Amino acid sequence: MSLRDTIRIMVIDDMSVSRALITQSLEELGVTKYQTENDGKAALGKLVAAPVHLVLCDMNMPGMNGLELLHALRNNKTTARIGFILITGQPTPELLRIGQELGLNNLIRKPFTTATMKASIERVVGPL
Amino acid sequence: MSNPILDTFFEETEELLESLAEGLESMQGAEFDKETVNSVFRAVHSIKGGAGAFKMTELVNFAHSFETVMDAVRSETLALTPQIMHTLMRSADCLADLVDAARSGRTISEEVTSGFLTALQACLGEGEIEAVDAWDNFEFNAVTLDIEPISADASAVATVETPVLSDTDQVQIGFQIDFRPHAALFTNGHEPALLFAALGDLGQMTSRIDMTKLADWSDFNPTEPRLSWTVDLRTDESEISVQEVFEFVHGLCDLTIKPLMGPPPSPNGEVSTDSTGAPNKSVAGPLAIAAIDIFGPEAIAMPATPLTAAAPAVVVASRAKAERNDDGSDAKAPKATLRVDLDRVDRLINAVGELIINQAMIAQRLQDMTSTRDDDLVMHIEDYRLLARDIQEGVMAIRAQPVKSLFQRMSRIVREAADATGKLAELVTSGEGTEVDKTVVERLADPLTHMIRNAVDHGLESREARAAAGKPPMGTIRLSASHRSGSVIITVKDDGAGLNRPKILEIAKRKGLIAPEAELSDAEVDQLLFMAGFSTAATISNLSGRGVGLDVVRNAVQALGGRISIATTPGQGTEFTIMLPLTLAVMDGMVVTVGGQTLVVPITSIIETIRPLPSDLHRIGTDETLLSIRGRMIPVVDVARSLGFPSPGTLNAPLLLLVESENLGECALVVDSVQDQRQVVIKSLESNFGSVPGVSAATVLGDGRIALILDPDAIAGGRVTSNYPMTNILSNAGRTAYANA
Numbered sequence: 001m002s003l004r005d006t007i008r009i010m011v012i013d014d015m016s017v018s019r020a021l022i023t024q025s026l027e028e029l030g031v032t033k034y035q036t037e038n039d040g041k042a043a044l045g046k047l048v049a050a051p052v053h054l055v056l057c058d059m060n061m062p063g064m065n066g067l068e069l070l071h072a073l074r075n076n077k078t079t080a081r082i083g084f085i086l087i088t089g090q091p092t093p094e095l096l097r098i099g100q101e102l103g104l105n106n107l108i109r110k111p112f113t114t115a116t117m118k119a120s121i122e123r124v125v126g127p128l
Numbered sequence: 129m130s131n132p133i134l135d136t137f138f139e140e141t142e143e144l145l146e147s148l149a150e151g152l153e154s155m156q157g158a159e160f161d162k163e164t165v166n167s168v169f170r171a172v173h174s175i176k177g178g179a180g181a182f183k184m185t186e187l188v189n190f191a192h193s194f195e196t197v198m199d200a201v202r203s204e205t206l207a208l209t210p211q212i213m214h215t216l217m218r219s220a221d222c223l224a225d226l227v228d229a230a231r232s233g234r235t236i237s238e239e240v241t242s243g244f245l246t247a248l249q250a251c252l253g254e255g256e257i258e259a260v261d262a263w264d265n266f267e268f269n270a271v272t273l274d275i276e277p278i279s280a281d282a283s284a285v286a287t288v289e290t291p292v293l294s295d296t297d298q299v300q301i302g303f304q305i306d307f308r309p310h311a312a313l314f315t316n317g318h319e320p321a322l323l324f325a326a327l328g329d330l331g332q333m334t335s336r337i338d339m340t341k342l343a344d345w346s347d348f349n350p351t352e353p354r355l356s357w358t359v360d361l362r363t364d365e366s367e368i369s370v371q372e373v374f375e376f377v378h379g380l381c382d383l384t385i386k387p388l389m390g391p392p393p394s395p396n397g398e399v400s401t402d403s404t405g406a407p408n409k410s411v412a413g414p415l416a417i418a419a420i421d422i423f424g425p426e427a428i429a430m431p432a433t434p435l436t437a438a439a440p441a442v443v444v445a446s447r448a449k450a451e452r453n454d455d456g457s458d459a460k461a462p463k464a465t466l467r468v469d470l471d472r473v474d475r476l477i478n479a480v481g482e483l484i485i486n487q488a489m490i491a492q493r494l495q496d497m498t499s500t501r502d503d504d505l506v507m508h509i510e511d512y513r514l515l516a517r518d519i520q521e522g523v524m525a526i527r528a529q530p531v532k533s534l535f536q537r538m539s540r541i542v543r544e545a546a547d548a549t550g551k552l553a554e555l556v557t558s559g560e561g562t563e564v565d566k567t568v569v570e571r572l573a574d575p576l577t578h579m580i581r582n583a584v585d586h587g588l589e590s591r592e593a594r595a596a597a598g599k600p601p602m603g604t605i606r607l608s609a610s611h612r613s614g615s616v617i618i619t620v621k622d623d624g625a626g627l628n629r630p631k632i633l634e635i636a637k638r639k640g641l642i643a644p645e646a647e648l649s650d651a652e653v654d655q656l657l658f659m660a661g662f663s664t665a666a667t668i669s670n671l672s673g674r675g676v677g678l679d680v681v682r683n684a685v686q687a688l689g690g691r692i693s694i695a696t697t698p699g700q701g702t703e704f705t706i707m708l709p710l711t712l713a714v715m716d717g718m719v720v721t722v723g724g725q726t727l728v729v730p731i732t733s734i735i736e737t738i739r740p741l742p743s744d745l746h747r748i749g750t751d752e753t754l755l756s757i758r759g760r761m762i763p764v765v766d767v768a769r770s771l772g773f774p775s776p777g778t779l780n781a782p783l784l785l786l787v788e789s790e791n792l793g794e795c796a797l798v799v800d801s802v803q804d805q806r807q808v809v810i811k812s813l814e815s816n817f818g819s820v821p822g823v824s825a826a827t828v829l830g831d832g833r834i835a836l837i838l839d840p841d842a843i844a845g846g847r848v849t850s851n852y853p854m855t856n857i858l859s860n861a862g863r864t865a866y867a868n869a
Contacts, residue, residue, distance in 0.1 A: 003275065006275070007275060014174075015140060015174050015177070015178065016136055016140055017133060017136050017137040017140050017178045017181070018174075018177060018178065018181075020132075020133045020136055021133060021181050024133065044368065045366075045368060045369075048366045048368060049366075053273075053275050054273070054275075060170055060173050060174070060177075061170075062166070062167065062170060076366070076367070076368075078366075081273075083273040083275075089173070089176065089177050089180065091268070096268055099268070100268075100269070103271065104268075104271070105270060105271045105272075105273055106268060106270040106271070107268045110177050110180055110181070111177075111180035111181045111183070112181075120270070123270035123272070124270055124271065124272055124273050125272070125273055125275050126272070126275075
């Protein structure tokens with residue numbers, strides 16, 4: 001069993017196109033255990049109830065943005081150790097700094113390809 | 129082959145553009161909150177993100193500049209002047225164009241977009257718009273992670289990760305909640321008892337009331353809360369769920385939520401007790417009432433309740449957890465929707481139409497079989513009819529759409545038209561929630577666009593003329609939609625100068641549209657606007673003078689089974705009213721016989737049925753007949769002759785249907801007999817056979833016969849037999865005399 005068969009990933013993005021693109025890439029990578037959420041708060045609730053290994057989360061979302069979700073996850077002990085990769089189009093220095101402080105695991109730059117996504121994920125969890 | 133994700137992108141973008149337009153619209157108003165600006169920003173951002181994934185460079189670049197300006201607005205480094213607001217609105221239009229171009233694979237000339245880009249750049253003044261790829265070379269040190277197996281049971285993870293506390297026998301067993309309501313909590317209509325009841329749903333709770341702040345009775349102010357509570361809640365719910373209970377009173381109270389430590393719950397599930405020692409399960413109901421009593425003097429909502437519990441009270445609430453809806457569904461969540469291929473809906477609609485016809489046939493057969501009448505069967509058939517109607521209404525509702533999206537597009541048309549003509553104009557819409565058949569929404573876009581342009585271009589006066597007339601410089605176009613007795617009414621109204629009738633008449637004569645000596649009533653002059661080849665603008669302007677006149681608008685509206693009328697008040701403006709059927713699939717009609725043929729006349733156009741006395745009929749000339757009714761003269765149209773059926777002959781005591789026609793006011797149609805009034809399913813003739821003048825569609829009756837649906841306007845307007853054009857009709861003295869009646 002390789003990692004890609006066991007790893008559990010949650011994809012959080014308010015846009016269904018982005019979710020579709022991310023999950024499409026995940027499927028190409030052979031990851032099957034993924035779930036999707038379209039709202040940061042709802043995702044937080046689900047993660048508290050049933051954590052996953054890794055979260056791929058969009059930065060810009062209504063209600064709760066990616067970094068706010070990361071902050072909330074890190075402050076809850078059941079979810080504090082979940083891997084978190086932020087997906088953003090504008091990795092500004094400010095965003096990188098806050099991310100680093102909150103213990104962000106990695107960042108995927110939009111627009112991404114399956115290859116860049118694979119590289120980003122593997123730098124966090126090792127070879128898929 | 130189409131890419132399903134790309135399709136989703138365009139669908140989603142459509143929604144984003146809508147919320148973008150909506151957001152900008154509300155930003156124009158005096159009051160808007162930060163969330164509105166945020167939502168506009170997010171819309172642009174998301175479009176950019178999606179476009180980036182599909183490598184739509186033009187779109188990305190434009191959205192990027194737009195986004196940068198929106199970001200400045202969001203962070204309040206850029207003040208929202210009317211000028212900037214205008215640029216944002218126009219940029220949203222351009223963005224919509226770019227999306228449209230990307231969808232159809234067209235490109236938009238760079239000149240167009242660069243103009244908008246310059247305007248956007250100008251908004252920022254000194255500030256630079258960073259290149260799209262400004263952040264390409266970012267550095268981020270990835271933090272690696274060990275993947276451990278996740279136990280299926282979440283609580284197991286929790287215990288693994290919880291710092292080991294077992295040596296002191298203290299684990300978190302719930303939360304301690306300190307709650308002190310502010311006066312605003314009560315004035316906003318909240319009720320602590322309900323909050324506690326909600327907390328009680330999460331687990332077992334024990335509360336202590338703090339009355340130390342209670343004021344002296346001499347100094348008692350009933351609206352000022354003096355009490356606070358400390359609640360120990362034993363629960364395995366997360367802190368989030370506890371916070372959710374207080375979500376709506378956030379900022380209206382002092383609230384602290386701390387973990388509650390204690391010995392782990394015993395496996396027996398020991399029942400805690402309240403101060404009286406009674407098992408809490410038995411007191412859940414009564415205690416809720418006791419709790420309300422305590423809040424009595426505090427709660428404005430119930431000032432008459434006496435303070436019954438003087439001592440610090442202990443409230444224990446516990447409810448069976450099973451009662452809770454544990455799926456976490458949220459009442460605020462947006463309604464779930466389903467995207468369905470339109471073909472499928474249309475197939476369904478067609479099938480339902482057939483079903484209704486089938487039902488009518490069975491009912492008819494049953495009626496014929498009077499000898500073997502079976503009451504049960506009659507009852508079942510009646511049920512069948514009701515069910516079929518229910519299904520039909522349900523299916524029709526699928527196709528119904530609010531006109532909001534259509535109206536939103538119109539505000540753009542007003543902006544463009546105002547820019548092009550140098551006038552100031554604003555669009556005020558109402559009734560956007562009115563639902564209309566999808567086809568109507570789609571097919572109305574062009575006519576409405578044309579009418580809105582006309583309203584700005586021809587309806588509104590120039591700034592100077594408005595100033596001279598003492599009107600505000602900003603012209604107003606009002607667009608409204610409403611339902612009225614089975615029809616949808618859409619009006620376009622401007623506050624301009626009203627129609628210039630002498631000029632219209634002069635133009636019509638000059639263009640040879642009417643005879644030079646014709647004398648027309650005001651209503652007829654207004655109708656001239658709808659004639660083909662008419663254009664009032666003395667000089668052809670950028671906007672309206674494209675050779676497309678209001679006749680195109682009228683044809684489009686008629687194709688939808690609707691009617692258009694015009695009303696004008698000199699100096700105050702012009703109002704166009706479009707009246708459309710609610711659905712294009714069924715209608716109420718009167719089944720009549722004409723020349724041995726069964727026809728259906730739409731109920732909406734029938735005013736009344738008349739059997740006139742021979743003395744009420746007046747012959748004019750060789751073949752014109754007028755009906756005298758309530759002191760007015762109304763033309764009589766022989767339907768049979770108009771349609772080319774053998775005429776019944778004498779018109780001495782005919783049965784007349786008084787119908788309302790948009791062109792010539794009222795008019796009476798001659799029919800042989802009236803059979804029935806019923807709902808008929810409309811079957812298009814054009815798609816099944818061909819266009820027939822005077823007939824709008826066909827239907828299948830209960831006995832299986834096909835009946836044609838009459839177009840009363842065409843019949844009344846004489847357009848059917850009119851081998852002679854409109855000119856002759858209008859200049860025909862016999863007709864004009866009564867048209868004005």
